[in-house]
Amino acid sequence: MLFNSLTFVVFFVVVVGSYWLLRGWETRKNLLLAASYVFYGAWNPPFALLLFATTALDFWLGGRIGAAADPVARKRWMWASVASNLSMLGFFKYGNFLLENTQWLLARVGIAYQPPHLDLFLPIGISFYTFHSLSYTLDVYRGVCAPTRSLRDFTLAVSFFPQLVAGPIVRAADFLPQLGSARTLAPNQFAWGLFLMTLGMFQKIVLADTLLAPISDNVFGHPSPVLTLDAWAGVAAFSGQIFFDFSGYSTCAIGAALCLGFHLKDNFLFPFAAVGFSDFWRRWHISLSTFLRDFLYIPLGGNRVGAVRAALNLVIVMFLGGLWHGAAWTFVVWGLIHGLCLVVEHFFRTVTKDAAWKETLPANLVLCAITYVVVCIAWVFFRAANFEGAAMLLGAMAGKIPVGQAILSGREILQVALVIVGLWIFHWRLRDTSLEAAIASKPSWLIGALWTVMLGAIILTQGSGNAFIYFQF
Amino acid sequence: MPSSISNFDFSRPIPALPWRGLLIATALLTTAATAAWEISARARGYAPTLNDTPDLWADRREAVQPDSVVILGDSRPLFDLDLDELEKGLGSRPIQLAIAGSCAFPNLEEIINDGRFRGTIICSIVPGMFFAPGGPLEKSATDALKRYRERTIAHRVGHQLGMLLEERIAFMKQEDLVLAKLLQKIAVPNRANSYLPPDLPPYFQTMDRERRTRMSDAAARPGPLQDRIKHGWIPLFTPPPFPEYTPKEVLEGMGRAVEERFGKVAALVKKLEARGGKIVFVRYPHSGDLKVLEDKATPRSAEWARLMRETGAPNIYYSDHPELIFDCPEWSHLSGPDSVEFTKRLVPHLKKALGK
Numbered sequence: 001m002l003f004n005s006l007t008f009v010v011f012f013v014v015v016v017g018s019y020w021l022l023r024g025w026e027t028r029k030n031l032l033l034a035a036s037y038v039f040y041g042a043w044n045p046p047f048a049l050l051l052f053a054t055t056a057l058d059f060w061l062g063g064r065i066g067a068a069a070d071p072v073a074r075k076r077w078m079w080a081s082v083a084s085n086l087s088m089l090g091f092f093k094y095g096n097f098l099l100e101n102t103q104w105l106l107a108r109v110g111i112a113y114q115p116p117h118l119d120l121f122l123p124i125g126i127s128f129y130t131f132h133s134l135s136y137t138l139d140v141y142r143g144v145c146a147p148t149r150s151l152r153d154f155t156l157a158v159s160f161f162p163q164l165v166a167g168p169i170v171r172a173a174d175f176l177p178q179l180g181s182a183r184t185l186a187p188n189q190f191a192w193g194l195f196l197m198t199l200g201m202f203q204k205i206v207l208a209d210t211l212l213a214p215i216s217d218n219v220f221g222h223p224s225p226v227l228t229l230d231a232w233a234g235v236a237a238f239s240g241q242i243f244f245d246f247s248g249y250s251t252c253a254i255g256a257a258l259c260l261g262f263h264l265k266d267n268f269l270f271p272f273a274a275v276g277f278s279d280f281w282r283r284w285h286i287s288l289s290t291f292l293r294d295f296l297y298i299p300l301g302g303n304r305v306g307a308v309r310a311a312l313n314l315v316i317v318m319f320l321g322g323l324w325h326g327a328a329w330t331f332v333v334w335g336l337i338h339g340l341c342l343v344v345e346h347f348f349r350t351v352t353k354d355a356a357w358k359e360t361l362p363a364n365l366v367l368c369a370i371t372y373v374v375v376c377i378a379w380v381f382f383r384a385a386n387f388e389g390a391a392m393l394l395g396a397m398a399g400k401i402p403v404g405q406a407i408l409s410g411r412e413i414l415q416v417a418l419v420i421v422g423l424w425i426f427h428w429r430l431r432d433t434s435l436e437a438a439i440a441s442k443p444s445w446l447i448g449a450l451w452t453v454m455l456g457a458i459i460l461t462q463g464s465g466n467a468f469i470y471f472q473f
Numbered sequence: 474m475p476s477s478i479s480n481f482d483f484s485r486p487i488p489a490l491p492w493r494g495l496l497i498a499t500a501l502l503t504t505a506a507t508a509a510w511e512i513s514a515r516a517r518g519y520a521p522t523l524n525d526t527p528d529l530w531a532d533r534r535e536a537v538q539p540d541s542v543v544i545l546g547d548s549r550p551l552f553d554l555d556l557d558e559l560e561k562g563l564g565s566r567p568i569q570l571a572i573a574g575s576c577a578f579p580n581l582e583e584i585i586n587d588g589r590f591r592g593t594i595i596c597s598i599v600p601g602m603f604f605a606p607g608g609p610l611e612k613s614a615t616d617a618l619k620r621y622r623e624r625t626i627a628h629r630v631g632h633q634l635g636m637l638l639e640e641r642i643a644f645m646k647q648e649d650l651v652l653a654k655l656l657q658k659i660a661v662p663n664r665a666n667s668y669l670p671p672d673l674p675p676y677f678q679t680m681d682r683e684r685r686t687r688m689s690d691a692a693a694r695p696g697p698l699q700d701r702i703k704h705g706w707i708p709l710f711t712p713p714p715f716p717e718y719t720p721k722e723v724l725e726g727m728g729r730a731v732e733e734r735f736g737k738v739a740a741l742v743k744k745l746e747a748r749g750g751k752i753v754f755v756r757y758p759h760s761g762d763l764k765v766l767e768d769k770a771t772p773r774s775a776e777w778a779r780l781m782r783e784t785g786a787p788n789i790y791y792s793d794h795p796e797l798i799f800d801c802p803e804w805s806h807l808s809g810p811d812s813v814e815f816t817k818r819l820v821p822h823l824k825k826a827l828g829k
Contacts, residue, residue, distance in 0.1 A: 001627040002627070005627065005631045006630075006631045006634040006635055006638075007627045007628075007630040007631040007634065008627075010630075010634060041626070042625060042626045042627040042630070043625050043626075043627060044625065045626075174483065186487075187492070187493050188487050188492040188493065189487050191492035191493055191495065191496040192487045192488065192492055194496060195492070195495075195496075206652065210651075210652050210653045210656075211656075214653070223723055224723070254485070258485060263483055263484050263485045264485075265483060405668045406664045406666060406667040406668060407667070407668050407669070408667075409661070409663050409667065409669050410661040410662050410663045410664065411656070411657070411659055411661040414661055415656070434486070436485075436486045436487070436488045437486075437488075439488040439490065440488035440489050440490065444490050444491055444494070444495060447490060447495060448495045448498045448499055448502070451495065451499040452499050452502040452503050452506065455499065455503045456503060456506050456507070457652060459503070459507055460510070460650075460651065460652045460655070461651055461652045461653070462645055462647060462651050
């Protein structure tokens with residue numbers, strides 16, 4: 001079920017209405033659990049069983065980790081959870097990718113191998129709910145949370161519908177405590193939740209799907225080279241599209257959870273204002289970057305193991321981060337670009353650590369612009385269908401292809417420029433504050449007008465609802 | 474006692490504003506603005522009707538039975554055929570599966586490859602569209618097919634809810650009144666030598682749950698709307714120039730795809746006929762400058778004649794029969810009343826072609 005669909009509107013009204021009308025916290029939790037499985041099953045009912053199987057296995061393994069006194073046994077149970085989760089993810093998401101690459105490698109050494117093509121249907125949101133579930137056993141192992149005794153509560157924590165299929169990656173350790181006591185209905189919190197849902201829908205439906213997606217789709221899908229201006233406009237459009245798409249989903253999820261009395265953390269903090277790549281990853285898909293930091297980078301030794309090993313750790317983490325997004329080498333290259341940029345930035349920070357100029361506004365603006373440009377170059381690999389397409393677009397961006405075509409209208413170029421520059425200014429102004437603080441500082445009438453305009457634009461856009469980009473991950 | 478412990482102490486801040494009042498004010502203002510937009514749309518001649526979505530098409534595709542009569546093709550059979558008249562004449566209510574602005578080939582291939590189908594296909598051929606290799610014309614057809622194959626429960630529910638609104642609200646016109654289309658009306662100069670797709674014609678039809686389509690009265694009578702539609706066809710039917718740099722393999726691939734299509738259609742016809750199914754190809758009326766353009770770009774002696782020769786299938790070319798020559802008010806489709814009359818006159822030819 002998509003947030004930007006009439007089905008969800010009706011579903012949400014029914015669920016929220018019933019939830020607050022019901023008496024008894026246990027009954028409400030049962031309702032939420034049933035609603036979450038309906039939300040997921042409305043896409044493909046059999047895969048709800050897979051979701052439950054993952055959850056039940058991790059519930060049991062979490063209990064074993066908690067009960068084991070012997071550190072070796074604890075570690076074995078933890079690895080069992082990691083292996084089972086990653087095997088399932090690997091089978092559905094990377095099965096064909098692995099077979100194709102095995103075939104390629106064997107062919108290099110002269111072995112002809114024809115692998116079977118696995119006709120697999122990727123369960124929606126599998127990358128997200130696998131990490132929701134896995135975070136529980138890893139946090140139990142780390143001692144961050146105690147194993148829960150309630151399978152129902154854990155199942156709800158993994159499947160809670162606002163964040164189920166496209167994040168944020170909510171850790172069980174952050175969610176389970178909220179199930180411990182009844183949520184209360186606070187009218188202001190409820191209305192603020194609705195405002196956030198409107199903002200999220202506006203980002204997705206109006207800004208991502210209507211103003212930017214057709215332009216980036218046109219440029220990335222064009223079979224022949226385009227002019228430099230068109231190439232940059234297309235890539236800039238994609239940078240905004242993916243932000244509004246994913247941030248819009250996260251904002252909707254946070255708002256929907258608030259309407260039900262739950263608090264989810266931010267997943268984006270004005271990433272267009274990032275100065276450097278470490279800053280970018282503190283602002284972009286925060287729930288994934290903190291997951292990778294806590295469960296991969298730090299266990300690998302983090303930055304406590306010498307400069308070379310720390311650099312290698314960064315590259316490994318971003319390599320796997322890229323692969324998490326999709327079973328293709330283009331995603332790996334995207335991750336590696338980010339990994340290498342993080343290493344270069346670390347080196348740069350080390351050699352300029354006492355330089356006062358770094359703290360000046362002009363320097364920060366220039367570094368922010370450089371970060372944005374490099375992030376855009378990396379997006380080319382993320383979005384392009386293959387390396388040939390990426391190379392053609394990068395060539396056009398660099399002005400190396402003299403025969404490109406002008407495929408965007410004047411209005412489209414103006415549209416991208418206005419949205420991206422507006423987004424950049426908005427993020428820069430808010431980079432050291434929060435959305436809540438910015439809203440609180442504005443007069444009520446302005447917020448009311450903004451809310452009305454966003455709702456009006458959503459109604460005016462209509463449409464049948466395009467899937468969120470991150471659903472495919 | 475909580476079932477779990479952690480260091481979780483996060484609580485989202487709520488901006489200190491009168492949110493209840495804001496919610497009520499926003500709801501009232503949005504309702505008023507929406508009502509005003511609806512009144513404005515109706516004042517400009519829009520009326521509630523369904524959008525032709527892939528879900529609506531998928532509904533009709535699901536209704537196909539092994540012995541059904543189905544209509545495939547582009548917008549011409551959609552506008553020009555009257556289902557009631559066809560039912561009277563052929564004894565079976567046809568299922569409308571033609572899609573505006575589409576190449577019929579993917580749907581023809583799909584339905585014939587559905588081994589259960591042994592019914593009758595009335596397939597429109599507009600050569601410039603039927604032989605288009607890839608691009609938006611094929612995409613219109615494949616998008617509908619994709620939805621038919623991959624429909625989820627959520628899609629079905631959303632579609633039913635959407636139809637309830639579209640049948641009551643006039644401004645829900647995906648092809649004309651959505652924000653994306655309204656933005657396109659902002660006049661911003663384009664660069665010289667831009668390679669831009671032509672604008673699609675504005676809203677000019679109504680459609681029901683059976684996908685029965687009727688040209689609106691405003692489009693059927695001379696006036697600004699009719700002029701806009703007429704002049705929209707010429708750029709749409711003019712093949713775009715190939716880009717200055719088009720990879721050789723792309724050009725060769727397109728040529729190969731067109732060539733292969735003749736053979737593929739012939740094989741499909743044979744396959745359908747082998748299991749007792751029937752097919753008739755139809756060329757529908759068109760007129761004015763559009764006819765001049767089509768006759769020049771895709772003369773009857775070229776693609777049409779070759780396809781009929783290679784398939785050996787029965788066919789009806791409207792201009793072979795004086796009673797089927799109609800004047801299309803906007804050059805490409807018949808008005809509502811004319812579509813009924815045209816279908817009445819077409820039925821005997823269909824019966825003869827199908828051996829009924």
